[in-house]
Amino acid sequence: MDLFSRSWTALRTAVAELPDEDFEQPSGCTGWLVRDLVCHLVIDAQDVLITLVTPSEAEATVNAVTYWNVVEAPTGDDPLDALTVRLAAAYEEPRLLKFHLDDVGSAAGRAAELADRTARVSTQDQILTAGDYLSAYVMEWTLHHLDLIAELPHVAGPPAEGLARSRAMLEEIAGSAFPGSFSDEDALLVGTGRRAPTAAEIIELGPLAARLPLALG
Known part of the structure; x- marks a missing residue:
């Protein structure tokens, strides 16, 4: 199974196994509860x-x-972010969100499994191969899986392979490697601003610390 499928399956499985009360917990996305994040995943699947x-x-x-x-680092005030919150609330029951994510997801x-990876596709006024597009989404699934479990330590995290690939992509975006002492998860959380670095980590990061966080969109 390629990294897109493995990462996406792991994320959808984690959502499917959440008890209802977890949908009201904060996610790792500023201003979003878990239910809002899951609604965003439905939109991602449609994309x-x-x-x-x-x-x-x-x-x-x-x-x-x-x-x-x-x-720019998200503040939770973006109109599209606010729309996602309203859409999520409209589902009323977690089972409906789960059903829609399972269906569209x-x-x-x-569709990803059937796609010709060499074919070029268009999205957001950009052109890239389907293979590159799906590879880019490994980062999307991995970061949002970390967002999902931010306040839910009992939920399984993203696959190790997805974490490693996402770290490598983030390092390429940053133009610099994260210290070897950083786990892949910590590199992604600190690198994208999902967690503030500790004083010791700032020293380890060196000049890279001044360029963080790298909020991605």
Whole structure:
């Protein structure tokens, strides 16, 4: 199973196994509860489906790494973030969110398995191969899996392979490696601003510390 499928399956499985009360816990995304994050995953799955059926004959403009832009750190005030919160509340019951994620998420997973990885697709005014697009989404699934478990230590985390690949992509975006003493999870959390570095970590990071966090969008 490739990293997209493995990471996506692990994330969907973690959501499917959550008890209802966990949906009201904070997530690792600023201003979002777990239910809001799960609603965002439904939208992500729809984006995957849309992109994989939006072919392009143009030359690729980005790859799996340059697909990502460094953006302003989220504050929770963005109109689209607020819309996600309202959509999540409209589901009313966690089982409905679970059902919709399983339904659309399974379809996105099947579409990924059937996709021609060499074919070029278009998304957000960029062109890239389907393979690069799906590789980029390993980062999306991995970071959001970490967001899911931020306040839920009893929930299984993302696959080790996805963590390692996401760290490698983040290091390429940063143009610098994280210290070897950082676990893959810590490199991703600190690197994207999901956790503030400790005083000791700031010293270890050296010049890289001044360029963090790298919020991705």
